[in-house]
Amino acid sequence: MVNGGPGAGLTADWAVLGKRPGHVMGYQVLDGSMPRDRAESYLWGASTGTPESRDPSAALPWRVFFGSTSTDPTPVCATVETTWDGSRDGTGAPSYAWRLFLLDWPQAGAARLTWSALDEAVPRDERPLPAGSVPLPAPRPPGAQLASLIDELGFAWAAGVAALLLDDRRVALVPEPGANLPDVTERVRALDAVCALLPYGCRAWLSAATWTGRGEHDIRLVFTAAARSGQTEVRLGAGPPPEPRGEVARAYLAELLRLNAKQHTTGALVAHLLSSTDVIPGQNPAEALRVLREADLLDSVVEAVRQGRGDLNDVQRVLERYPVDAIGTDRLAVLVPYLARCAALSGCAPEGLALGLLRRHRSPDTPTLLAEDVLARGSTQDSLTLARGHLQVMQAVETEQPGAFDVLLTALASSPHQDPEWIGTLAYVTERTMGRSTGAADAAVSGSHPAGLRWLRTWLEDRAIHHHSAPLLRLVACAATRPAGELTGWLRFAAFVTGQAGADVPTERDAAEFTGADEDAWEVALGLAATARRPEAVGLLYPRLLEVARTRGEASTRLPAALDSLVPAGDAGLVPTVAADADLLRVLHGHTRGGAPSGLSLACAPYLPDERSREAYASRLGTRLAQVPEAERAVVEALLGTEPDRGSMRLLAPLTQRMPSLAHPLCDGLERRLVDNHTRWLEFGLPADLLALLYTRDRLRWLRPVVEFHDAVSAGVSPAGLARVIVSGAPHGVFAPQLLSAVADHIDTSGAPAAYALAGELRLVRQDLDLALYAALRGAAETRHVAHTLDEFHRDEIRRHRRLLGEPRSEAPSQGPGPQPPTVQAWAAPPMTPAVTGPRRHAQRSGPLAWLRWPFHRPDWFRGLR
Structure with missing residues (x-):
């Protein structure tokens, strides 16, 4: 049944639905060239009722065109005409007839058979049809005729109706108030013209009618007096139809209008759409959009990308069809950033389509185009995120395009129109996440105070900085190349604490700028200074460290360790x-x-x-x-x-x-x-x-005599001088424990002979003060050992001198300390008496100290014998 391409002869199956004359039974398939059940599915699917109105517009014949039915989705090209020849059934009611002519899709598609062409080709006379398929004359190419009618109807109006159909809307074409609809043939041409703005493959699910009765139906495009529930009303020849709801349908309408405005000829567009005969399911309007864009693939894809409706597959077709250097810079400025964004969203996966396209279809202008894409968005967080994505993509294609990363980063960091703080953030984040920087980026950061300060804040916010000081060291080294005296602020302080050779001496203000960038910057600065052995940083940081030391926050707990390290x-x-x-x-x-x-x-x-x-x-x-x-x-x-x-x-x-x-x-x-x-x-x-x-x-009050006694001993003062100090410290013969301890220490250090000399001087200054001192030494537990030492020394000296004098021994050698005296209640001497002025003699002891016997009770006895 298929005889070739456009212009070849066609054959159509046919069937008739009606009543036999005089019968009262319901309508049935009376004749045809196809199986009865198949014929019924198409005939009943196209039936919308019978005429019930005297409106001339509702006059027969009615014609319906369709590509499938709900009971049989197989694509076809078919038409059903409702007519009445004046016959009546057995009840006297009019007996209508429905004639079906159907071509299989491959035959109709190969012939680009449109509905108006089919309408002209099917037989209209009353002659009996053959038992088999009906031969149809070769249709004339309808494109030019349809394009002309589209322009008559108004391209924008026809495009709007077509977009509604693609949006899965049921459209009712109604006349203006007081106007009549055109005749049936013109209606067929109008329906065909609207659908000619959709790819031919959409006719597999499209349907249209010149008029419908009151019966329920799902025909998509109809002429009628008024829209029913569920239909979108569009007035014929009036203003623009309602906007489609779906995104794809809106994009399709925009593309139709763009192409019409660009090409200024409807014929070429209609011819392109009629040539696309592959079936396009109604559930896939995006395929219709793709076909439409093929009419002007390069610019349509560019425009779709520009409007945010890009498709990677479309871009791939463009790049495979057109050489990169033939696309033009303006178009590449749209396509290249789109590919970079798609590649970044996929994580720059090597197997990703977008990254692969950038690698295979590279342009030397790619880094510059990506920079312009970022800079056009200003100094925003979104543009910063976009810049990072573009940089990651350029890093991924560096094997195929060496230096692309550096060109892009330099262009971004050197832009005079970007906020310096934006540049500072980008420079640090790029190095931190990608391990890359450029001399131009470093110069931009170190040469701009706002950019540098933002870089510093971003660096300090990174809690991994304790293991990541290399960026700061490199930036400081870059800044240090500037002429002497130009390095100021936090950079001058950073150069100092990092041990930069020849760094200028910073000020507290420089340090304050550094620490003001982050609440924990002081700790970072101390750590850097410790590494570089710059303890002087403590003085520069002192105001901030003072604040930390005077707070109870968690940060202050780290201060001592940081100071100890530095x-x-x-x-x-x-x-x-x-x-x-x-x-x-x-x-x-x-x-x-x-x-x-x-x-x-x-x-x-x-x-x-x-x-x-x-x-x-x-x-x-x-x-x-x-x-x-x-x-x-x-x-x-x-x-x-x-x-x-x-x-x-x-x-x-x-x-x-x-x-x-x-x-x-x-x-x-x-x-x-x-x-x-x-x-x-x-x-x-x-x-x-x-x-x-x-x-x-x-x-x-005891302190003065104790200090004076220590000083006197240290100065080698004579026993007489020491005695005067002791007397001044014990004016009433009472020895403070501290003074007593000092005297005991002196005796321990100097030996018992010093005690003998001191006792003698004390006796000369004040009567019995020597015995009071001895009693005090013996009475205090801390000094009692001194008294024992003196006792032993006394006994040893007596024995020694007796031997020297030849006197008989009258007592046995000492076996230890003598009997202990009774407890002394108060270490006090009797009232002061004048000092002895004559020959020194031992006076008879009496009073409370009469029991005491100072070891040297005869001071003159040993004098000169030592």
Whole structure:
């Protein structure tokens, strides 16, 4: 039944539905060339009822055209005509007839057979039809005629109706009020013209009717007096039809209008659409859009991409049909960014279609076009994300297009129209995620203060920076190449703390700019300085570190360790001012967090090597303390500590000279410590001005004679001088435990002969004071061992001299300490009596000390015999 392409002869199957004359039974297939059941499915599917109106528009014949029915979806090209020859059935009612002519799809498609051509070809006379298929004359090519009618109807109007059909809408074509519809033949041509703006393959599911009765039907395009429920009304020859709802249908309409505006000829477009005879299912309107775009593939695909309706397969067809250098820069400016976005969305998968197209159809303009795509969107977060995606794509195609990545990044970073902060963020994120940068990008960041500051903030926000300082080091090295004096702000500080050779000395303001970029920037700066061994950074960072030390936040808990790493106590190269800052910050941190006073310390103070260092340390500490006077007592406690050391004690004098306000808290702390353990705290000596203040304290009235006694012993003062000091410290013959301890220490150190000499001098100054001292030594548990030592020495000396004098021995050698005297209730001497002025004699003892016998009860006895 298929005889070739357009112009070949055709044959059609046929069938007639009606009633035999005089019969009253229902309508049935009366004759035809096809199986009855198949004929019935088409005939009943095209039936919409019988005429019930006297409206001339409703006059017979009615003609229906369709490509399939709901009961038989096999594509065909068919028409059914409803007629009445005046006959009536057995009841006298009109007996209508429906004549079906049907061509299989391959035959109709090969002939590009449209509905108007079919309408002209089918027989209209009353002659009987043959038993087999009906031969049809070869149809004339209908394209030009249909294109002309489309222009008559109005291209925009016809295109709008076609788009509604593609949108799966039922369209009712109604006349303007007061107007009549054209005759049946013109209606067929109008229906055919509208559907000619859809690919021919859509006729497999399209259907149209010149008029319909009141019966239910699903014909898609009909002429009628008024739209029914479920139909979209479109007035013939009036304004534009309603907009389609579906995205594909809207895109199809836009493409039709674009092509018409570009080509200025409807004939070529209709001819292209009629040539697409492959069946297009009604559920796949996108295929119709693809076919339409084939009419002007390059520009239609570009336009679709521009409007956000691009399809990778369409772009692939364009690139495979046209050489890249023939497409033109303007079109590539649309296609290349689209491919890059698709590739980025797929994660730049090597097997992805978009990335593959970029690799195979590369252009030297690709990086520049991608840069323009990003820059056209301004300095937004979306453009930043887009830039990252484009850079990832360029990195993925570098094997085929070397240098593309660098060209793109340089173009983005060097743009004078982008916000510097946008450039700073892009430069860091690119290096962090892709490990790439360019000299131009570094220069753009380091040469712009806003860009550099944003770069720094982004870098600091990255919590992996402790293992990722290379970007900063490289950026600083780039900035260091600028002329001397031009490097300022946070970059100058960064150059210093990273140990950049020849870096200018930064200011606290530079450091503040660095630390102001992030709340934890201080910790980063200390870590960098520790690595580069730049402890001076503590002074530059001091204002921010002071804030951290005085807070109770989690961040402050990390301050001591960071300081210890940068400024360790005992470091050979300790800078006094740096040590003072670090020590004060440690103390403030411990004090703020409620640390016990005993746990605070000025860790670096004991390691200051000389007086000059201590002076500098004290000066800086005093200056800093003036800013935080509430910390004075904490610093005092840290300085004194739990045990004295020579280094810390040597700081007392310079500190009180620079900060007189420290004298009072120092005295408070020293008073407690002297009362608890005076010997240890007096060992290293105290400044005279502090001693003068301590002497006035009630609990330290013993301090002056003890200090004076220590000083006298240290100066090698004679026993007479020592005796005068003791007398001044015991004006009423009562020895303070501290003074007694000092005397005992002296005797322990100097030996018993020194005690003999001292006792003699005490006796000369005040009667019985020597015995009071001896009683006190024996009565105190801490000094009793001294009394025992003196007793033993006395006995040994008596024995020795007796041997020398030849006297008979009257007592056995000592076997140990003698009998203990009774407990002494008060270590006091009798009232002062004048000193002995004549020959020194031993007076008869009487009174409460009569039982005592000073070991040297005859001072003149041993004189000259030692």
